[in-house]
Amino acid sequence: MTVDYRETVFLPKTDFPMRAGLAAREPEILAKWQQMDLFARQRESAVGREKFVLHDGPPYANGHLHMGHALNKVLKDVINRSQQMLGKDANYVPGWDCHGLPIEWKVEESYRERGADKDAVDKVEFRRECRAFAEKWIGIQTEEFQRLGVIGDWKRPYTTMAYEAEAQIVRELGKFLLNGGLYAGARPVLWSVVEKTALADAEVEYHEHKSTTVWVRFPLLKGPDRLKDASVVIWTTTPWTLPGNRAVAYGEDQDYLCLEVDAVGEKSRAQVDELLIVAAELAESFCEAAGIVERTVVWQGKGADLAGSLCAHPLRGEGYDFDVPLFAADFVTIDQGTGFVHIAPGHGTDDWHLGRAHGLEIPQTVDADGSFFEHVPLFAGTRVLTAEGKDGDANGAVIRALIEAGKLVHKGSLRHSYPHSWRSKAPLIFRNTPQWFISMQTNELREKALQAIDQTRFVPAGGQIRLRSMIEQRPDWCISRQRLWGVPLPLFVRKTTGEPLRDQAVVDRIAAAFEEEGGDAWFNSPPQRWLGNDHDPEDYEQIFDVVEVWFDSGSTHAFVLEARPELKWPASLYLEGSDQHRGWFHTSLLESAGTRGRAPYEAVLTHGFVLDEDGRKMSKSLGNVVSPHDIVGQDGADILRLWVVASDYSDDIRIGQHILKQLKDSYRRFRNTLRYLLGALEGYDKAEALPLEELPELERWVLHRLWELDKAVRRHVENFDFHAVYQDLHSFCAVDLSAFYFDVRKDSLYCDRPDALRRRACRTVLDLVFDHLTAWLAPILCFTTEEAWGHRGKTPESVHLRLFPDLPDAWCDETLAEKWAQIRQVRRAVTGALELERAEKRIGASLQARPKVWVESATAKTAVDSIDFAEVCIVSAIDVLEGDGPSNSFSLEEVPGVWVVSHLAEGEKCERCWKVLPEVGQVAEAPKTCRRCADAVAQLKAAE
Known part of the structure; x- marks a missing residue:
């Protein structure tokens, strides 16, 4: 009589789907976060903790996100989430650069398209159109950043065009004006004839030009x-x-x-x-x-x-x-x-x-x-x-x-290589113009900036040398622009001497007005409003230049970090692309060193640029542009986030269809690991858990690996090395768990009776693995881990309200780890021999085999003999001998001193666990089973 034992086997069960469907699921998770106000909940839970403030380098509000934005913002989010889970208060305030030529250029284009004369339009009205343009794109980019899973204070971002920001920029300029650092001068600057303005170094790119x-x-x-x-x-x-x-x-x-x-x-x-x-x-x-x-x-x-x-x-x-x-x-x-x-x-x-x-x-x-x-x-x-x-x-x-x-x-x-405007792509000229400068010599600004660099941590370390060399060589800082859309340069110049008016009361009046009305007030107010009763407007010329946008963004530390009590000054970290050594890192350093005597950051992290799969710069003309919108819409944001950490972002990184395919394979490894854990833990109750001292060696080895990983993950997070986090976690899932521990313990999970100590021990450890793995992966795969955590039904309600679990040092067992390293080496040789047997069609499954193994090392032999090595090798029986194997034995070059000869196992196949054993069929109540399976079947019948 044939008995169907399938219903008696405890196969994994879970509703967590194998197919991710991230593009559809992620918006649902985003809606959940918004409904529960996850960011506010994180802030509540972090009250009183050490602050970690990654100050956002403001992107420009003038278009859809590109892959560089995605790399930058995802990396920032991974860092913030990790620091939060380390037990800090990682409050992130996103921001935007809003002033400057790119937006003014776009608004002018709209005038040209309809045949209107920009110069005939009222200045304040033109500025309002620029403001509206920036506001539109801030709204669009906010949605696009959030779709990437980036968490932050999206309800209260900062913008350089906010009235309070413009007012503070005036105050910061006033400090340079009052300390003598700001002066008028004529010198050659890189000038765009097309855009009719001076350009900063960061606004210049070099192309081949015929001269x-x-x-x-x-x-x-x-x-x-x-x-x-x-x-x-x-x-x-x-x-x-x-x-x-x-x-x-x-x-x-x-x-x-x-x-x-x-x-x-x-x-x-x-x-x-x-x-x-x-x-x-x-x-x-x-x-x-x-x-x-x-x-x-x-x-x-x-x-x-x-x-x-x-x-x-x-x-x-x-x-x-x-x-x-x-x-x-x-x-x-x-x-x-x-x-x-x-x-x-x-x-x-x-x-x-x-x-x-x-x-x-x-x-x-x-x-x-x-x-x-x-x-x-x-x-x-x-x-x-x-x-x-x-x-x-x-x-x-x-x-x-x-x-x-x-x-x-x-x-x-x-x-030859020649400077061009990065907006109009037109060649530039050096042209002598009257401009306003901040002196690098006055008040020892250069020396203060160099000293501040020496006190700053740079990741990678080469960034320090690069920024230092730039500061050592840079000329005085030209901060004036002959445009309209920007913070007005709030200066009056005495007509008889050409000297700027240095009066704190005037600066304060201008700042107070800007705080209420914005910079537009400069263009629609009489000079007397600013000069007050102490100065005659007839004696002064009002300057109508605007401040270059790099001074705007270089001042963000003043109107964001210092202005918001939930943040701190200096920032824990500034993070941008490597081009910002001459941009935001540079100007923030000069502004802060000139007004506060030190850098506004404790550390600076730089990432490379995004290239196509062949290492080329992306461009529409080459047809090689990869859009984050397309990736998210097709594969989901977690794939994009995985790309960020799977790459060595300290250098330029590549993306394309082949790379995305590899990433999706890696993602499936993580997802399948979580799915297996969820399935294996179906119905698990904490009452099932065993204490450490009752766990078998194999389970204690897994706990040791968790302890090692915890130390590694924390170290990598502090070093901002998420590429290493990815490698360690992927190797753990693929090698330690899937290819070893899961494989070895599936027999016990599926076939042991529910109250068997070995099965309970396994589920005890799987529960811990799930808790730790979801925590470590949460900053990276923020949507997938949230989905998995929800399926587990644990508290808190979001994985992102957790901290990295604290692991007891009792889990660390180096002696055990060394022993199991030897066991796994011997197992490699056995597994290799069995693979050859399968390839030659001599066996179908490894349980049909009874290998004979010779081990040269007495230490390794002792280690193997102390455990159920047949279970570890997933065979029905195994014989281990000390010494050299016969000449016809199988061996691996990378596993010296181990030889294997494969034999068929003796006995009958158990219809429940599929092991081939002599004892099969000896229990009449459970025909064609081994004793272990017969006992499990009997226990299940008794439970019914």
Whole structure:
């Protein structure tokens, strides 16, 4: 008679689905969090704890989220959730940058599309349109960030355009104004002709650009006696800057030659018998370019020999009748050109510094629209760049003038990396403009900032070197912009002296008004409102520039961290992409060091950029853009969150369909582990639990692994190394649990009687594994762990209201761990032999086997003999002998000293547990079962 024992086997049972369906389930979980106000509940539970404040670097409110946003915000969320579960109060306030050119540009585009004139619109009305644009995108991005599972104070985010923020920005500027750090100056800045404004370094990107190059004669008026009638030859990629030339630079220690031209090629502009001075190492390439086929060296010397020399401007007699001195400069190189650099103090940083050092005129030559001013001889009205950012006619006009003056030696072209606006993508120019600056020297700002860097923790550590080198080299901070949408630069300048008005009462009046009305008040109020009765408006000019947005974001610590009592100053952590060493990290440091003497952060963490699967930058033109919206809509946010931690985000990270497929496989491992735990724990009650001292060795080994993981996870969290958290937890699930512990203990779980100590011990440990694994995974797989926790029915009602469990040190057992490491090594050899038997069709399941194992190590033999090794190897019986195995035995190179010969197990197959044992069929009440299964069946019948 055949008996069906299937109903007597305790197979896992759970409603937790194998198929995740995250795209549909996650919004339901989000709705639950909103209904219970999870963020507020976390704050209530964290009252009195140590504060951990990750200050949000504000994204820009002008478009849908891209993969860089997803990486950044998910990483922040994983850190915040982890710190909260470590037992801290991780209060996260999201924020947005709202001012600046990108939004102003978009609003202007809408004007252009409908043929309207932006300049004809009231300034305040234009600013209101910009504010409305930012508000719209803040709403959209808020929903998109929350859909990623990012938890924070979404009801009270910060924005740089909030009235209280604009007021505080005024107060912060007032501090620099009052301490003398803020000053007016004219210097060359990177200028966008298209956008008609100066750009910060962080707003500049570099692309290949084709430039016209010229070699130009500067006739010597005064120099070494042997160089009478010679010309210094300069080389430049910007011919249009020559009207601004006021000097020539040379390398003091460089070798120079004076060449007498003996013969030239057919189209050469060089002249026979003329004398040309160039660097010795560049003479050959110069002659080849200029078509000089024969020459004689008539003088050679060092750059220092040219000290005190004077040249004539190449356009002398055409309005450029000043002398051009030669000066030594350490920025002169001999990589290309002639070894001489023409100096236009209004069109380059090095040029400006050299000009200032020698008291040169800093000429104003180019207007905001890229055209030469009317006072510029020969070139008034010509344009360097057009309004669309294309090459204008200035270069051509300068070159024609040089030809007519007989001063052009040669003309060519060069493709090289050139600064462009990251918005309009148009080339930029260096242009001398009157701007407002914060001095790096006044009040020792540079020294304070460098000292603050040394006191800050950087992850990775290389960020410290990068930021330090930038601060060491950076010029004064240009904080003014000639635009409308921003915090007004709240300054008055005395007309007679050009000095800014430094009056705390005026600053306070402006800040108070901005707090009530916003920065619009600056544009629609009379000057008397700000100046009060102490100053006559007739004596002052009101400045209508706006503050550059990097000062806005650099001041967020003042109107967020200091203004909100639930936060703290300085922040525990600033976290952004590595480009922010020159952006937010940089300006926040300078603002805070200048006003408070230290950095506004204790630690700085940087991540890389997101690339496609082939390591290329994403772009619409390449068609390789991966959208977080698409991933979330198809696979769910937890897949995206897993991608963040599965990657080494300290470097650039990649994403694409192949990578996503691998991630989904990893996700299934985690999900199936949780599902198995839920199924195996069906009906589990704490009364079933066994104390530590009653647990078998295998269960105590699992507890030791939990203890080890707890230490590792906490260490990784403190180091912000979530890539390591992912690796440790994935290995634990795949190797320790699925491939070993679950596999070994499924026989006991399925077939032991419910009150069997071994089964109770297993379920005791599985309950602990579930508790710990859901806690450790909660910051990463925030939706999946919430779903699993809900299926378990435990308290609290959300996994995100828990802390990482505290583990007793009694779980740590290094001696046991070493023993089981040996056992698992021997097991590997047995498992390998059984896999070969299955492949050869000699067995179907491992329970059909009775291997014979030889173990060389006496220690390993003792370890194996002390346990039920057949159960551990999932075979019906096993024989273990000490010594070497026979020549026909199976062995693994990576498991030396173990040999296996496979044999079939003796006896009959138990119809319930499938073990092959001689005892099967000896209990009449449960035919075709082993004694263990017969006992379990009898117990179940008795329970009925």
